[in-house]
Amino acid sequence: MTQLLLNIDPSLVDWSRAQFALTAMFHWIFVPITLGILFIIAIMETIYVKTGDPEWKRTTKFWMKLFGINFAIGVATGLILEFEFGTNLSNYSWFVGDIFGAPLAIEGIMAFFIESTFIAVMFFGWNKVSKKFHLASTWLTAIGANLSALWILVANAWMQNPVGMQFNPDTARNEMVNFWDVFLSPVAINKFLHTITSGYTLAALFVIGVSSYFLLRKRESLMAKRSIVISAVFGFISVMALIFTGHGSAVEVAKHQPMKLAAMEGLYDGGQEAELIGFGVLNPKKTVDNDEDPFLFKFGFKGMLSFLIDMDTKTYVPGINQLIEGDPENGIMSTAERMDRGDIAMDALIAYKKFKKEGNEEAAAEQLALLEANFDHFGYSYVEKPQDIVPNVPMVFYSFHIMVILGTLFVLMFLIFGWFAVKDKIETFKFSKLLYILGILGIPMAFIASQAGWIVAEVGRQPWVIQDLMTTSAGVTKISSSSVQLTFWIFAFIFTALLITEVSIMIRFIKTGPANPENEGGNK
DSSP states (O other), rough: SSSSTSOOHHHHHHHHHHHHHHHHHHHHHHHHHHHHHHHHHHEEEEEEEHHHHHHHHHHHHHHHHHHHHHHHHHHHHHHHHHHHHHHHHHHHHHHHHHHHHHHHHHOOOOOOOHHHHHHHHHHHHHTTTTTTHHHHHHHHHHHHHHHHHHHHHHHHHHHHHHHHHHEEEETTTEEOOOHHHHTTOOHHHHHHHHHHHHHHHHHHHHHHHHHHHHHHHOOHHHHHHHHHHHHHHHHHHHHHHHHHHHHHHHHHHHOOHHHHHHHHTTTTSSSOOOOOEEEEEEOOOOOOOOOSSSSEEEEEEHHHHHHHHHTTOOOOOOHHHHHHHOBBBGGGGHHHHHHHHHHHHHHHHHHHHHHHHHHHHHHHHHHHHHHHTTTTGGGGOOOOOOOGGGGHHHHHHHHHHHHHHHHHHHHHHHHHHHHHHTOOOOOTSTTTHHHHHHHHHHHHHHHHHHHHHHHHHHHHHTTTTEETTTHHHHHHOOOHHHHHHHHHHHHHHHHHHHHHHHHHHHHHHHHSOOOOGGGGGOOO
Protein backbone atom coordinates (compact mmCIF):
# COMPACT_ATOMS: atom_id res chain seq x y z
CA MET A 1 0.00 0.00 0.00
CA THR A 2 1.18 3.50 -0.79
CA GLN A 3 2.43 5.61 2.08
CA LEU A 4 0.57 8.69 0.86
CA LEU A 5 -2.39 8.29 3.22
CA LEU A 6 -0.63 7.46 6.46
CA ASN A 7 -0.80 11.03 7.73
CA ILE A 8 -4.49 11.58 6.93
CA ASP A 9 -6.81 11.71 9.93
CA PRO A 10 -9.64 9.18 9.38
CA SER A 11 -12.06 11.52 11.15
CA LEU A 12 -11.24 14.20 8.55
CA VAL A 13 -12.41 11.86 5.81
CA ASP A 14 -15.58 10.98 7.73
CA TRP A 15 -16.47 14.59 8.48
CA SER A 16 -15.68 15.72 4.92
CA ARG A 17 -17.97 13.01 3.58
CA ALA A 18 -20.64 13.91 6.12
CA GLN A 19 -20.54 17.60 5.23
CA PHE A 20 -20.79 16.92 1.50
CA ALA A 21 -23.59 14.41 2.08
CA LEU A 22 -25.45 16.91 4.26
CA THR A 23 -25.27 19.61 1.59
CA ALA A 24 -26.12 17.25 -1.27
CA MET A 25 -29.13 15.73 0.49
CA PHE A 26 -30.53 19.12 1.48
CA HIS A 27 -29.95 20.40 -2.06
CA TRP A 28 -31.79 17.42 -3.49
CA ILE A 29 -34.86 18.26 -1.42
CA PHE A 30 -35.37 21.35 -3.60
CA VAL A 31 -34.08 20.29 -7.03
CA PRO A 32 -36.55 17.54 -8.01
CA ILE A 33 -39.56 19.78 -7.45
CA THR A 34 -37.93 22.40 -9.66
CA LEU A 35 -37.17 19.94 -12.46
CA GLY A 36 -40.68 18.56 -12.69
CA ILE A 37 -43.10 21.26 -11.61
CA LEU A 38 -41.83 23.64 -14.27
CA PHE A 39 -43.04 21.33 -17.01
CA ILE A 40 -46.37 20.86 -15.23
CA ILE A 41 -46.68 24.66 -15.02
CA ALA A 42 -45.76 25.00 -18.71
CA ILE A 43 -48.42 22.44 -19.68
CA MET A 44 -51.03 24.30 -17.63
CA GLU A 45 -50.10 27.64 -19.18
CA THR A 46 -50.23 26.10 -22.65
CA ILE A 47 -53.81 25.03 -21.97
CA TYR A 48 -54.57 28.58 -20.75
CA VAL A 49 -53.17 30.12 -23.93
CA LYS A 50 -55.08 27.63 -26.10
CA THR A 51 -58.42 27.98 -24.29
CA GLY A 52 -58.32 31.48 -22.84
CA ASP A 53 -59.89 30.07 -19.65
CA PRO A 54 -58.83 32.41 -16.81
CA GLU A 55 -59.11 29.55 -14.30
CA TRP A 56 -56.14 27.87 -16.00
CA LYS A 57 -54.12 31.07 -15.62
CA ARG A 58 -55.09 31.25 -11.95
CA THR A 59 -54.03 27.62 -11.49
CA THR A 60 -50.74 28.20 -13.32
CA LYS A 61 -49.84 31.21 -11.19
CA PHE A 62 -50.58 29.33 -7.98
CA TRP A 63 -48.15 26.53 -8.79
CA MET A 64 -45.67 29.08 -10.07
CA LYS A 65 -45.57 30.73 -6.63
CA LEU A 66 -44.76 27.42 -4.96
CA PHE A 67 -42.04 26.81 -7.54
CA GLY A 68 -40.51 30.24 -6.87
CA ILE A 69 -40.23 29.61 -3.13
CA ASN A 70 -38.51 26.28 -3.75
CA PHE A 71 -36.22 27.57 -6.50
CA ALA A 72 -34.65 30.36 -4.46
CA ILE A 73 -33.48 28.05 -1.68
CA GLY A 74 -32.35 25.37 -4.14
CA VAL A 75 -29.95 27.82 -5.80
CA ALA A 76 -28.36 28.72 -2.45
CA THR A 77 -27.62 25.11 -1.48
CA GLY A 78 -26.40 24.29 -5.00
CA LEU A 79 -23.77 27.03 -4.93
CA ILE A 80 -22.45 25.80 -1.59
CA LEU A 81 -22.27 22.26 -2.95
CA GLU A 82 -20.05 23.29 -5.86
CA PHE A 83 -17.75 25.32 -3.59
CA GLU A 84 -17.24 22.27 -1.39
CA PHE A 85 -15.29 20.55 -4.15
CA GLY A 86 -12.61 23.16 -3.58
CA THR A 87 -12.86 23.47 0.18
CA ASN A 88 -13.27 19.81 1.15
CA LEU A 89 -12.01 17.88 -1.88
CA SER A 90 -9.13 19.95 -3.20
CA ASN A 91 -6.94 16.93 -4.02
CA TYR A 92 -9.81 15.51 -6.05
CA SER A 93 -10.30 18.85 -7.80
CA TRP A 94 -6.61 18.96 -8.68
CA PHE A 95 -6.56 15.39 -9.95
CA VAL A 96 -9.54 15.69 -12.30
CA GLY A 97 -10.38 19.40 -12.43
CA ASP A 98 -9.66 19.62 -16.16
CA ILE A 99 -12.46 17.12 -16.80
CA PHE A 100 -14.89 17.58 -13.94
CA GLY A 101 -14.83 21.36 -14.21
CA ALA A 102 -15.84 21.44 -17.89
CA PRO A 103 -19.49 20.35 -17.55
CA LEU A 104 -19.91 22.51 -14.44
CA ALA A 105 -18.59 25.52 -16.38
CA ILE A 106 -20.98 24.80 -19.26
CA GLU A 107 -23.82 24.54 -16.75
CA GLY A 108 -23.02 27.97 -15.38
CA ILE A 109 -22.43 29.67 -18.73
CA MET A 110 -25.23 28.19 -20.82
CA ALA A 111 -27.95 26.43 -18.86
CA PHE A 112 -28.10 28.66 -15.79
CA PHE A 113 -27.98 31.74 -18.04
CA ILE A 114 -31.05 30.53 -19.97
CA GLU A 115 -32.87 29.66 -16.78
CA SER A 116 -32.11 32.89 -14.95
CA THR A 117 -32.94 35.06 -17.99
CA PHE A 118 -36.39 33.72 -18.73
CA ILE A 119 -37.47 33.12 -15.13
CA ALA A 120 -37.79 36.90 -14.71
CA VAL A 121 -40.19 37.08 -17.65
CA MET A 122 -42.08 34.08 -16.33
CA PHE A 123 -42.70 35.71 -12.94
CA PHE A 124 -42.99 39.39 -13.78
CA GLY A 125 -44.04 39.48 -17.42
CA TRP A 126 -47.69 38.47 -17.16
CA ASN A 127 -49.01 41.93 -18.00
CA LYS A 128 -45.95 43.16 -19.90
CA VAL A 129 -45.50 40.70 -22.76
CA SER A 130 -47.83 38.75 -25.03
CA LYS A 131 -49.33 35.43 -24.00
CA LYS A 132 -47.21 33.50 -26.46
CA PHE A 133 -43.96 35.19 -25.44
CA HIS A 134 -44.71 34.54 -21.80
CA LEU A 135 -45.53 30.90 -22.57
CA ALA A 136 -42.24 30.55 -24.46
CA SER A 137 -40.40 31.98 -21.44
CA THR A 138 -42.02 29.42 -19.16
CA TRP A 139 -41.01 26.54 -21.44
CA LEU A 140 -37.47 27.92 -21.79
CA THR A 141 -37.16 28.22 -18.01
CA ALA A 142 -38.16 24.56 -17.69
CA ILE A 143 -35.68 23.55 -20.39
CA GLY A 144 -32.93 25.66 -18.80
CA ALA A 145 -33.45 24.03 -15.40
CA ASN A 146 -33.16 20.58 -16.93
CA LEU A 147 -30.07 21.59 -18.92
CA SER A 148 -28.48 22.62 -15.62
CA ALA A 149 -29.21 19.16 -14.30
CA LEU A 150 -27.79 17.60 -17.47
CA TRP A 151 -24.31 19.04 -17.05
CA ILE A 152 -24.14 18.37 -13.32
CA LEU A 153 -25.20 14.78 -13.87
CA VAL A 154 -22.68 14.32 -16.68
CA ALA A 155 -19.99 15.35 -14.19
CA ASN A 156 -21.34 12.95 -11.58
CA ALA A 157 -21.58 10.12 -14.11
CA TRP A 158 -17.93 10.61 -15.02
CA MET A 159 -17.02 10.01 -11.37
CA GLN A 160 -18.89 6.70 -11.57
CA ASN A 161 -17.27 5.71 -14.88
CA PRO A 162 -14.22 7.84 -15.85
CA VAL A 163 -13.98 7.87 -19.66
CA GLY A 164 -12.71 10.19 -22.39
CA MET A 165 -9.55 11.06 -20.43
CA GLN A 166 -5.84 10.51 -20.36
CA PHE A 167 -3.52 10.68 -17.38
CA ASN A 168 -0.67 13.17 -17.72
CA PRO A 169 2.29 11.83 -15.67
CA ASP A 170 4.12 15.15 -15.83
CA THR A 171 1.35 17.03 -14.02
CA ALA A 172 -0.19 13.99 -12.25
CA ARG A 173 -3.58 15.12 -13.52
CA ASN A 174 -6.23 13.60 -15.73
CA GLU A 175 -6.99 15.51 -18.92
CA MET A 176 -10.00 15.30 -21.20
CA VAL A 177 -9.20 13.88 -24.65
CA ASN A 178 -12.73 13.25 -25.93
CA PHE A 179 -15.58 15.46 -24.76
CA TRP A 180 -18.20 13.32 -26.51
CA ASP A 181 -17.08 10.19 -24.66
CA VAL A 182 -17.71 12.05 -21.42
CA PHE A 183 -20.99 13.62 -22.53
CA LEU A 184 -22.51 10.61 -24.28
CA SER A 185 -21.30 7.75 -22.13
CA PRO A 186 -24.11 5.25 -21.41
CA VAL A 187 -23.64 5.91 -17.69
CA ALA A 188 -24.19 9.65 -18.21
CA ILE A 189 -27.23 9.15 -20.44
CA ASN A 190 -28.92 6.74 -18.05
CA LYS A 191 -28.04 8.81 -14.99
CA PHE A 192 -29.45 11.99 -16.50
CA LEU A 193 -32.68 10.38 -17.71
CA HIS A 194 -33.18 8.41 -14.48
CA THR A 195 -32.53 11.43 -12.27
CA ILE A 196 -34.75 13.91 -14.10
CA THR A 197 -37.61 11.43 -14.39
CA SER A 198 -37.34 10.86 -10.64
CA GLY A 199 -37.68 14.62 -10.26
CA TYR A 200 -40.71 14.66 -12.55
CA THR A 201 -42.27 11.84 -10.54
CA LEU A 202 -41.69 13.66 -7.26
CA ALA A 203 -43.08 16.94 -8.62
CA ALA A 204 -46.20 15.18 -9.90
CA LEU A 205 -46.76 13.60 -6.49
CA PHE A 206 -46.23 17.01 -4.87
CA VAL A 207 -48.95 18.55 -7.04
CA ILE A 208 -51.30 15.62 -6.35
CA GLY A 209 -50.60 15.89 -2.62
CA VAL A 210 -51.32 19.61 -2.42
CA SER A 211 -54.41 19.18 -4.61
CA SER A 212 -55.58 16.38 -2.31
CA TYR A 213 -55.28 18.81 0.61
CA PHE A 214 -57.66 21.23 -1.12
CA LEU A 215 -60.15 18.45 -1.86
CA LEU A 216 -59.93 17.22 1.73
CA ARG A 217 -60.72 20.76 2.90
CA LYS A 218 -63.44 21.09 0.25
CA ARG A 219 -61.73 24.08 -1.31
CA GLU A 220 -60.66 24.97 -4.87
CA SER A 221 -62.22 21.82 -6.23
CA LEU A 222 -61.92 22.74 -9.93
CA MET A 223 -58.27 23.77 -9.64
CA ALA A 224 -57.41 20.68 -7.62
CA LYS A 225 -59.10 18.25 -10.02
CA ARG A 226 -57.51 19.86 -13.06
CA SER A 227 -54.11 19.79 -11.39
CA ILE A 228 -54.52 16.11 -10.51
CA VAL A 229 -55.40 15.21 -14.12
CA ILE A 230 -52.30 16.97 -15.49
CA SER A 231 -49.93 15.68 -12.82
CA ALA A 232 -51.28 12.12 -12.85
CA VAL A 233 -50.75 11.78 -16.61
CA PHE A 234 -47.37 13.54 -16.44
CA GLY A 235 -46.40 11.46 -13.41
CA PHE A 236 -47.43 8.13 -14.91
CA ILE A 237 -45.36 8.77 -18.05
CA SER A 238 -42.47 9.89 -15.85
CA VAL A 239 -42.55 6.92 -13.49
CA MET A 240 -42.66 4.45 -16.38
CA ALA A 241 -39.64 6.19 -17.91
CA LEU A 242 -38.06 6.11 -14.44
CA ILE A 243 -38.43 2.34 -14.29
CA PHE A 244 -36.98 1.91 -17.79
CA THR A 245 -33.98 4.16 -17.12
CA GLY A 246 -33.51 2.52 -13.73
CA HIS A 247 -33.04 -0.79 -15.51
CA GLY A 248 -30.54 0.84 -17.86
CA SER A 249 -28.66 2.31 -14.92
CA ALA A 250 -28.49 -1.09 -13.21
CA VAL A 251 -27.03 -2.64 -16.38
CA GLU A 252 -24.31 0.03 -16.42
CA VAL A 253 -23.64 -0.49 -12.71
CA ALA A 254 -23.16 -4.21 -13.39
CA LYS A 255 -20.56 -3.37 -16.04
CA HIS A 256 -18.60 -0.64 -14.28
CA GLN A 257 -19.41 -0.90 -10.55
CA PRO A 258 -20.08 -4.57 -9.77
CA MET A 259 -19.44 -4.05 -6.06
CA LYS A 260 -22.27 -1.52 -5.93
CA LEU A 261 -24.62 -4.00 -7.61
CA ALA A 262 -23.62 -6.72 -5.15
CA ALA A 263 -24.36 -4.37 -2.24
CA MET A 264 -27.72 -3.39 -3.76
CA GLU A 265 -28.78 -7.04 -3.72
CA GLY A 266 -26.89 -8.18 -0.62
CA LEU A 267 -25.07 -10.64 -2.92
CA TYR A 268 -22.04 -12.11 -1.18
CA ASP A 269 -21.67 -15.24 -3.30
CA GLY A 270 -22.41 -14.66 -6.95
CA GLY A 271 -22.59 -16.97 -9.93
CA GLN A 272 -25.00 -17.89 -12.69
CA GLU A 273 -28.74 -17.64 -12.10
CA ALA A 274 -28.15 -14.85 -9.59
CA GLU A 275 -31.18 -14.13 -7.42
CA LEU A 276 -33.08 -10.86 -7.51
CA ILE A 277 -34.23 -9.96 -4.00
CA GLY A 278 -37.78 -8.66 -3.84
CA PHE A 279 -37.69 -8.16 -0.09
CA GLY A 280 -35.32 -9.25 2.63
CA VAL A 281 -33.89 -8.61 6.08
CA LEU A 282 -30.10 -8.63 6.29
CA ASN A 283 -28.23 -10.50 8.99
CA PRO A 284 -26.48 -7.82 11.09
CA LYS A 285 -23.76 -10.35 12.03
CA LYS A 286 -22.76 -10.91 8.42
CA THR A 287 -19.37 -9.55 7.30
CA VAL A 288 -16.97 -10.49 4.54
CA ASP A 289 -14.83 -12.23 7.15
CA ASN A 290 -17.36 -14.84 8.34
CA ASP A 291 -19.64 -17.54 6.97
CA GLU A 292 -22.89 -16.21 8.42
CA ASP A 293 -25.95 -16.31 6.17
CA PRO A 294 -26.38 -12.82 4.63
CA PHE A 295 -30.14 -12.82 5.28
CA LEU A 296 -32.40 -13.46 8.23
CA PHE A 297 -35.26 -13.58 5.77
CA LYS A 298 -35.61 -12.99 2.05
CA PHE A 299 -38.05 -13.31 -0.80
CA GLY A 300 -36.38 -13.49 -4.20
CA PHE A 301 -36.56 -14.63 -7.79
CA LYS A 302 -33.89 -17.09 -8.86
CA GLY A 303 -32.06 -16.12 -12.05
CA MET A 304 -33.84 -12.76 -12.42
CA LEU A 305 -30.82 -10.63 -11.52
CA SER A 306 -28.79 -12.40 -14.21
CA PHE A 307 -31.68 -12.03 -16.64
CA LEU A 308 -32.22 -8.33 -16.01
CA ILE A 309 -28.53 -7.60 -16.55
CA ASP A 310 -28.06 -9.51 -19.80
CA MET A 311 -31.44 -11.06 -20.71
CA ASP A 312 -30.04 -14.47 -19.82
CA THR A 313 -30.52 -16.33 -16.54
CA LYS A 314 -27.13 -17.99 -17.08
CA THR A 315 -25.26 -14.67 -16.98
CA TYR A 316 -22.55 -14.69 -14.33
CA VAL A 317 -22.91 -12.02 -11.63
CA PRO A 318 -20.01 -11.67 -9.16
CA GLY A 319 -20.74 -11.28 -5.48
CA ILE A 320 -18.84 -9.39 -2.82
CA ASN A 321 -16.65 -12.41 -2.03
CA GLN A 322 -15.68 -12.95 -5.66
CA LEU A 323 -14.82 -9.28 -6.10
CA ILE A 324 -12.54 -9.40 -3.06
CA GLU A 325 -11.02 -12.84 -3.45
CA GLY A 326 -11.05 -12.93 -7.24
CA ASP A 327 -12.49 -15.42 -9.70
CA PRO A 328 -9.92 -16.11 -12.45
CA GLU A 329 -12.28 -18.43 -14.34
CA ASN A 330 -14.61 -15.47 -14.90
CA GLY A 331 -11.91 -12.89 -15.45
CA ILE A 332 -12.12 -11.26 -12.01
CA MET A 333 -8.86 -10.22 -10.41
CA SER A 334 -8.61 -10.28 -6.64
CA THR A 335 -8.53 -6.99 -4.77
CA ALA A 336 -5.16 -7.90 -3.27
CA GLU A 337 -3.68 -8.28 -6.74
CA ARG A 338 -5.24 -5.02 -7.86
CA MET A 339 -3.69 -3.35 -4.81
CA ASP A 340 -0.28 -4.74 -5.78
CA ARG A 341 -0.69 -3.46 -9.32
CA GLY A 342 -1.85 -0.13 -7.99
CA ASP A 343 1.30 0.11 -5.92
CA ILE A 344 3.33 -0.68 -9.04
CA ALA A 345 1.56 2.12 -10.92
CA MET A 346 2.07 4.60 -8.10
CA ASP A 347 5.73 3.68 -7.63
CA ALA A 348 6.25 3.92 -11.40
CA LEU A 349 4.76 7.42 -11.40
CA ILE A 350 7.07 8.53 -8.59
CA ALA A 351 10.09 6.94 -10.33
CA TYR A 352 9.11 8.48 -13.67
CA LYS A 353 9.03 11.98 -12.23
CA LYS A 354 12.36 11.37 -10.50
CA PHE A 355 14.09 10.11 -13.66
CA LYS A 356 12.49 12.85 -15.71
CA LYS A 357 13.86 15.48 -13.36
CA GLU A 358 17.31 13.89 -13.55
CA GLY A 359 17.19 13.85 -17.37
CA ASN A 360 17.30 10.03 -17.59
CA GLU A 361 14.86 9.67 -20.48
CA GLU A 362 15.39 5.94 -21.02
CA ALA A 363 14.63 5.04 -17.39
CA ALA A 364 11.71 7.47 -17.40
CA ALA A 365 10.26 5.79 -20.49
CA GLU A 366 10.47 2.38 -18.83
CA GLN A 367 8.63 3.64 -15.78
CA LEU A 368 6.02 5.36 -17.94
CA ALA A 369 5.32 2.08 -19.75
CA LEU A 370 4.97 0.35 -16.40
CA LEU A 371 2.57 3.04 -15.21
CA GLU A 372 0.41 2.80 -18.33
CA ALA A 373 0.27 -1.00 -18.11
CA ASN A 374 -1.10 -0.81 -14.55
CA PHE A 375 -3.04 2.44 -14.63
CA ASP A 376 -6.44 0.71 -14.53
CA HIS A 377 -5.53 -0.30 -10.96
CA PHE A 378 -4.02 3.05 -9.97
CA GLY A 379 -6.63 3.89 -7.35
CA TYR A 380 -6.07 0.62 -5.51
CA SER A 381 -2.76 1.96 -4.28
CA TYR A 382 -4.84 4.02 -1.85
CA VAL A 383 -6.68 0.98 -0.46
CA GLU A 384 -5.36 -0.23 2.87
CA LYS A 385 -6.97 -3.69 2.96
CA PRO A 386 -9.20 -5.61 0.52
CA GLN A 387 -12.32 -5.36 2.71
CA ASP A 388 -12.19 -1.58 2.41
CA ILE A 389 -13.65 -1.70 -1.11
CA VAL A 390 -16.98 -2.94 0.29
CA PRO A 391 -19.51 -0.12 0.83
CA ASN A 392 -22.04 -0.03 3.65
CA VAL A 393 -24.10 -3.01 2.48
CA PRO A 394 -27.17 -2.53 4.75
CA MET A 395 -27.49 1.15 3.85
CA VAL A 396 -27.23 0.46 0.11
CA PHE A 397 -29.44 -2.64 0.20
CA TYR A 398 -32.29 -1.10 2.17
CA SER A 399 -32.14 2.22 0.29
CA PHE A 400 -32.35 0.41 -3.03
CA HIS A 401 -35.31 -1.73 -2.04
CA ILE A 402 -37.18 1.16 -0.41
CA MET A 403 -36.74 3.08 -3.67
CA VAL A 404 -38.03 0.16 -5.77
CA ILE A 405 -41.00 -0.60 -3.51
CA LEU A 406 -42.09 3.05 -3.37
CA GLY A 407 -41.62 3.41 -7.13
CA THR A 408 -44.02 0.53 -7.68
CA LEU A 409 -46.53 2.17 -5.33
CA PHE A 410 -46.25 5.43 -7.29
CA VAL A 411 -47.30 3.67 -10.49
CA LEU A 412 -50.51 2.55 -8.78
CA MET A 413 -51.09 6.00 -7.28
CA PHE A 414 -50.89 7.76 -10.64
CA LEU A 415 -53.26 5.23 -12.20
CA ILE A 416 -55.78 5.54 -9.36
CA PHE A 417 -55.71 9.34 -9.12
CA GLY A 418 -55.72 9.73 -12.89
CA TRP A 419 -58.72 7.44 -13.36
CA PHE A 420 -60.83 9.06 -10.64
CA ALA A 421 -59.92 12.58 -11.76
CA VAL A 422 -60.56 11.96 -15.48
CA LYS A 423 -63.88 10.27 -14.69
CA ASP A 424 -64.70 13.15 -12.31
CA LYS A 425 -65.43 10.66 -9.52
CA ILE A 426 -62.67 11.71 -7.15
CA GLU A 427 -65.11 13.61 -4.90
CA THR A 428 -67.93 11.07 -5.02
CA PHE A 429 -65.76 8.01 -4.42
CA LYS A 430 -66.85 6.21 -1.23
CA PHE A 431 -63.36 6.29 0.27
CA SER A 432 -62.39 9.69 -1.11
CA LYS A 433 -60.98 10.91 2.22
CA LEU A 434 -58.62 7.95 2.39
CA LEU A 435 -57.58 8.71 -1.19
CA TYR A 436 -56.85 12.33 -0.28
CA ILE A 437 -54.77 11.22 2.70
CA LEU A 438 -52.84 8.83 0.44
CA GLY A 439 -52.18 11.72 -1.94
CA ILE A 440 -50.85 13.90 0.88
CA LEU A 441 -48.67 11.05 2.17
CA GLY A 442 -47.31 10.68 -1.36
CA ILE A 443 -45.27 13.86 -0.84
CA PRO A 444 -42.99 12.54 1.97
CA MET A 445 -42.88 9.10 0.32
CA ALA A 446 -41.61 10.71 -2.89
CA PHE A 447 -38.84 12.52 -1.02
CA ILE A 448 -37.84 9.31 0.79
CA ALA A 449 -37.59 7.44 -2.52
CA SER A 450 -35.63 10.27 -4.11
CA GLN A 451 -33.12 10.50 -1.26
CA ALA A 452 -32.81 6.70 -1.17
CA GLY A 453 -31.83 6.73 -4.83
CA TRP A 454 -28.94 9.08 -4.19
CA ILE A 455 -27.81 7.03 -1.21
CA VAL A 456 -27.59 4.00 -3.50
CA ALA A 457 -25.65 5.96 -6.11
CA GLU A 458 -23.17 7.67 -3.81
CA VAL A 459 -22.76 5.36 -0.81
CA GLY A 460 -22.74 2.40 -3.16
CA ARG A 461 -19.55 3.56 -4.87
CA GLN A 462 -17.58 4.11 -1.70
CA PRO A 463 -14.68 4.10 -1.01
CA TRP A 464 -14.25 5.67 -4.46
CA VAL A 465 -14.61 9.34 -5.22
CA ILE A 466 -13.58 8.37 -8.78
CA GLN A 467 -14.25 4.73 -9.55
CA ASP A 468 -10.97 2.73 -9.40
CA LEU A 469 -8.86 5.90 -9.69
CA MET A 470 -9.10 7.78 -6.40
CA THR A 471 -10.54 6.95 -3.00
CA THR A 472 -12.40 9.54 -0.97
CA SER A 473 -9.59 9.51 1.59
CA ALA A 474 -7.11 10.51 -1.12
CA GLY A 475 -9.32 13.29 -2.46
CA VAL A 476 -9.98 15.24 0.74
CA THR A 477 -8.37 18.54 1.57
CA LYS A 478 -5.69 18.26 4.26
CA ILE A 479 -7.16 20.59 6.84
CA SER A 480 -8.02 20.07 10.48
CA SER A 481 -10.92 17.80 11.24
CA SER A 482 -12.23 20.34 13.74
CA SER A 483 -12.63 22.93 10.98
CA VAL A 484 -14.81 20.57 8.98
CA GLN A 485 -16.82 19.64 12.07
CA LEU A 486 -17.46 23.31 12.79
CA THR A 487 -18.67 24.06 9.27
CA PHE A 488 -20.74 20.86 9.27
CA TRP A 489 -22.77 22.04 12.24
CA ILE A 490 -23.01 25.57 10.86
CA PHE A 491 -24.37 24.23 7.57
CA ALA A 492 -26.67 21.82 9.37
CA PHE A 493 -28.16 24.73 11.32
CA ILE A 494 -28.47 27.00 8.26
CA PHE A 495 -29.92 24.33 6.00
CA THR A 496 -32.41 23.21 8.63
CA ALA A 497 -33.48 26.82 9.15
CA LEU A 498 -33.86 27.28 5.38
CA LEU A 499 -35.91 24.10 5.11
CA ILE A 500 -38.19 25.09 7.97
CA THR A 501 -38.56 28.55 6.43
CA GLU A 502 -39.41 27.13 3.01
CA VAL A 503 -41.93 24.65 4.38
CA SER A 504 -43.53 27.34 6.52
CA ILE A 505 -43.86 29.74 3.59
CA MET A 506 -45.20 26.99 1.33
CA ILE A 507 -47.79 25.92 3.91
CA ARG A 508 -48.89 29.52 4.29
CA PHE A 509 -49.29 29.95 0.53
CA ILE A 510 -51.11 26.62 0.23
CA LYS A 511 -53.52 27.54 3.02
CA THR A 512 -54.13 30.91 1.36
CA GLY A 513 -54.72 29.22 -1.98
CA PRO A 514 -54.66 30.78 -5.44
CA ALA A 515 -55.46 34.44 -5.91
CA ASN A 516 -59.08 35.50 -6.40
CA PRO A 517 -60.19 35.65 -10.05
CA GLU A 518 -60.81 39.40 -9.89
CA ASN A 519 -57.13 39.92 -9.09
CA GLU A 520 -55.98 38.00 -12.17
CA GLY A 521 -55.21 40.38 -15.00
CA GLY A 522 -54.71 39.29 -18.60
CA ASN A 523 -51.65 39.45 -20.82
CA LYS A 524 -51.33 42.14 -23.37
